[in-house]
Every structure is written in structure tokens, then in C-alpha cells.
Amino acid sequence: MNEQIIALFEQHPDQFLSGEQLSEKLNCSRTAIWKHIEILRQQGYMFEAVPRRGYRLIGRPEKLDIPSLKSMLATKTLGRTIHYVDEIDSTQTLAHQFAEQGAEEGHLVIAERQTAGRGRMGRRWHSPKGKGIWMSLLLRPRVPLHFTPQLTLLAAVALCRAIRQTVKVEAGIKWPNDLLIDGKKISGILLETSAEDERLRYIVAGIGITANLEPEHFPEELRDVATSLRIESGQPVDREVLISSFLQQFEELYELYHEQGFAPIRLLWEALSVSLHRRIRCQKGGEYVEGYAESIDDSGALSVVLHSGERIKVYSGEVELR
Ligand code: BTX
Numbered sequence: 001m002n003e004q005i006i007a008l009f010e011q012h013p014d015q016f017l018s019g020e021q022l023s024e025k026l027n028c029s030r031t032a033i034w035k036h037i038e039i040l041r042q043q044g045y046m047f048e049a050v051p052r053r054g055y056r057l058i059g060r061p062e063k064l065d066i067p068s069l070k071s072m073l074a075t076k077t078l079g080r081t082i083h084y085v086d087e088i089d090s091t092q093t094l095a096h097q098f099a100e101q102g103a104e105e106g107h108l109v110i111a112e113r114q115t116a117g118r119g120r121m122g123r124r125w126h127s128p129k130g131k132g133i134w135m136s137l138l139l140r141p142r143v144p145l146h147f148t149p150q151l152t153l154l155a156a157v158a159l160c161r162a163i164r165q166t167v168k169v170e171a172g173i174k175w176p177n178d179l180l181i182d183g184k185k186i187s188g189i190l191l192e193t194s195a196e197d198e199r200l201r202y203i204v205a206g207i208g209i210t211a212n213l214e215p216e217h218f219p220e221e222l223r224d225v226a227t228s229l230r231i232e233s234g235q236p237v238d239r240e241v242l243i244s245s246f247l248q249q250f251e252e253l254y255e256l257y258h259e260q261g262f263a264p265i266r267l268l269w270e271a272l273s274v275s276l277h278r279r280i281r282c283q284k285g286g287e288y289v290e291g292y293a294e295s296i297d298d299s300g301a302l303s304v305v306l307h308s309g310e311r312i313k314v315y316s317g318e319v320e321l322r
Contacts, residue, residue, distance in 0.1 A: 001026065001036050006045070009057035018054030041216045043113065044129040061130025062212070063112060065240055072244040077106035078137065078254075079247040085109070087129070089116040092192060095136035095204045099194065107138040110243070117208065119188055120177075125208050128217050131228075133209040133239055137250070138202060142258065145193065145200040149300030149315075150262045152177050152191045153269045155205050158250035159187060160272045163209075166245045167229045167237055172274035175293070175302050175319050179209075180274060183321070184227040186210050207246070211237040262298055269296065279322040280304065282314045290322065 004026055008017060019030040026033070037047055037055060044061030066084050073079055081104070088094055091109040098107050111134050117125035127134045141151065156173045163171045163179065163186070171179050171186060179187035190206040210228035218226055229237045257265055270276060280293045282304060291306040302314040 001028070001032075002040055002043070005033070005036055005040065006057075009055075014056065016048075016050065016053040016056045018052075021054065042126075042128045042219065044131045044217065046214070046216075061112065061128075062239075063130060064110065064243075066110075069240040069243055072240060073247060074244075075106070075247050075251045077104070078251045079106060079108045079243070081107045083107070083109045085111045087111065087113045087115065090114050090118050090206075091134055091136040092118060092190065092204055092206045095138055095206075096192070096194070099138050099202045099204060103138055105138060105140040108135060108247075110135040118190065118206075119208075120190055125188060125190075126219060126222060127208065128213065131210075131212045131214075131217055133207065133211050133243060135207050135243065137205045137207065137247075139205055139254075140202050141200070141254075143200065145195050145198055146299065147262075148191060148193050148200065148203060149176065150257070150265065150298075151203060151205070152189060153296070153300050154253050154257055154265050155189045155191070155207070155250065157265060157268045157272060158253050159189065159207065159209070159246055161249045161268075162242060162246040163187070163229065165249075166242050167233050167235075169229060169232050171272075173269065173272050174321065175273065175275040175296070175314075176300060176316075181227060181229075181232045185225060186227055186229055186232070209242065211239050211242060262300075266296060266298075275302075275319055275321060281320040281322055283317045284312055284314075293319070 008025060019033050022033045023030045046059030047055045048058050049055050066082055088111045091111050095109045113129035114127035114134050117127035119125045156177050160171050160173050160179055169181055171181050174180050177189040178185055187209045192204045194201040212230045213228035276293050278293060281288055281290050289306055291304040294303045294305055296302055304312050304314055
């Protein structure tokens with residue numbers, strides 16, 4: 001049905017088609033047409049809607065220019081091989097397959113749309129077509145398995161720096177891996193590991209950035225909690241520039257990390273954090289507690305002083321800013 005609707009608009013360029021015309025031609029109800037227009041909007045198509053005239057197609061999902069991205073890249077390993085697909089369930093799944101087949105560190109999978117993008121703890125990641133940056137980076141770090149959370153924080157620092165530098169917006173990091181602007185989420189990071197006998201084999205770092213999403217590209221339930229770089233900056237985001245800047249930042253920090261350990265990364269993370277030195281709500285043994293977020297430790301855990309004076313470590317889960 002979605003393809004048929006688009007085909008009708010293609011046959012009538014720059015013209016309005018009313019809900020009635022569309023429903024007659026496609027032999028379905030006007031409610032069904034309205035629902036499909038909403039789905040197409042979430043996939044990156046843009047429609048002008050005018051009462052009594054109907055809809056006009058005014059924008060299509062954009063495509064990344066991979067040759068241009070490659071020409072910008074000055075990295076040594078990260079992103080030197082790019083696998084670009086139009087649509088996939090999750091870039092994480094494909095990156096894992098490449099890793100198992102022996103792909104080298106830095107191998108990057110990018111998709112224009114994910115049909116089953118995943119977040120942490122079984123959550124979904126909304127990934128409409130042509131508007132965001134949905135990508136997975138293969139890493140083969142020479143560190144013990146339990147150091148992986150440090151790399152989540154490193155990825156957040158790299159992304160935050162790249163966004164501030166290229167889009168010029170005040171993005172901040174909410175522990176451990178959310179990037180926010182004015183309390184709304186613009187990006188998520190998901191690190192998945194493969195290990196054997198407690199030895200780290202590889203990491204797939206999944207990065208989602210709501211680069212050019214417009215308000216109508218977000219489903220209802222995300223409109224209050226999420227935003228995009230385009231909405232916040234008022235400018236379209238050059239996705240190729242942002243991806244190349246992120247890979248550059250990541251590579252520099254990754255080299256620093258291998259040379260000097262986590263200490264310098266921690267300082268950078270603290271400087272960009274919006275969750276430190278303030279009241280937060282987190283979980284302790286399945287219960288919600290409130291306290292003061294004091295610092296992060298070498299394992300990437302958040303150290304929180306509760307109202308009772310007790311000091312606890314938070315290793316995972318969601319933290320709410322109060
Ligand atoms: P998370 O579990 O911290 O965040 C997921 C939550 O974020 C959701 O429950 C929802 O509230 C909100 N959310 C969902 N989609 C979006 C969105 N597009 N923008 C803003 N907020 C949203 C964070 O997980 C890790 C996400 C990683 C996504 C990348 S995309 C490339 C790679 N492939 C893949 O399947 N996942 C990663």
C-alpha cells in the first residue's frame with residue numbers, strides 16, 4: 001500500500017491528491033490512507049496537508065553519499081570499510097555477522113532505515129528512513145572484558161564532541177550513554193560484546209543519532225522525550241560530515257585510551273556530563289532511590305550519595321535527572 005501511494009504521487013508531481021481520490025484509486029477507506037500517510041512520514045517522506053485539497057508530496061527520504069563520506073575520512077582504521085544498506089532489521093546484527101567472518105577493526109555498517117533497531121535492555125530504537133544516522137562500528141580492543149563499560153563512555157564522549165563541533169549545539173551526556181539537548185534525547189549508544197572464556201573477542205558499537213528528523217518523524221510516544229539535531233539547531237545536518245567527525249574523534253580517543261588508560265577519558269566525560277553533581281533518581285536492588293551523583297569510577301559505574309548518607313554504585317539501568 002505504501003508503495004502504491006508513493007507511485008500515485010509520482011504520477012502527479014507537485015499536485016494535491018485528496019484523501020477521497022487516493023481512497024478511490026486504492027480501493028480503501030480514507031482512514032486507511034491517513035494511517036499510511038503517517039507511516040510514510042515516519043519513513044522520511046514529507047507531505048503538505050491542506051484542508052479540502054488533500055496531500056502533496058514535498059520531500060523524499062534522503063540518501064547518504066558514501067563516496068563523499070569516504071573522501072572526507074582522515075582516519076587510519078575506523079570506517080575504512082563501509083557497508084551501506086538501504087534497509088535492514090538492525091545494523092548490529094549485520095556487524096556481528098561481519099565480525100564472525102573475521103572483518104577487521106573499524107568495519108562500519110550504516111543503514112538508511114532499521115525495521116527492528118534495538119536499544120538497551122530489549123528496548124526499541126525508532127529508525128525512520130533517510131533522516132537519522134543508524135550505524136554499527138566493529139571494535140577489537142586489547143582490553144579485558146570487564147573494561148567494556150569504559151568504551152561506552154568513550155563512545156559517548158566522541159559523539160558529544162563531534163556533535164558540538166559540527167552542529168554547534170550544546171549536547172551533554174546523561175550517564176551512561178544518552179546524549180541530550182535540554183533534557184531531550186538526540187542519540188543512543190549500545191555496545192554489544194562477544195566473549196569466549198571471559199576473553200573479549202570483539203565489540204559492536206551501535207550508534208543512533210536523530211540527525212535530520214522533523215517532529216512528524218517521531219511517533220507520538222517519543223515526541224516529549226526525544227528531539228533531533230535539525231530541530232535544535234534549526235539547520236539541516238550534513239550526515240556525512242557528522243559521521244566522519246565522529247569516527248575521527250573516536251579514533252583519537254581510542255588511541256589515547258590504549259596508551260594512557262581510562263583516566264583522561266573519564267575527565268573528558270565528566271566535563272561533558274549533565275548527570276554529575278546533581279540530584280538523580282536511580283535503582284537500588286529493584287527499588288527507586290534518590291541521591292546526589294558524585295562521580296564515576298574506573299569501571300564506569302556511577303557513585304551516588306543517598307539522602308541517608310549511604311554511598312552506592314550504579315552499574316546499569318536508567319538514571320533520572322531531578
Ligand atoms: P536505550 O535503551 O538507552 O534507549 C531506548 C529508548 O530511547 C526507547 O525506549 C525510547 O524511549 C527512546 N528512543 C527510541 N528511539 C529513539 C530515537 N530515534 N530517538 C530518541 N529516543 C529514542 C540506546 O538505547 C541505544 C540505541 C542504539 C541504537 C543504534 S542505531 C544503530 C544500531 N543498531 C541498532 O539496532 N541499535 C543501534
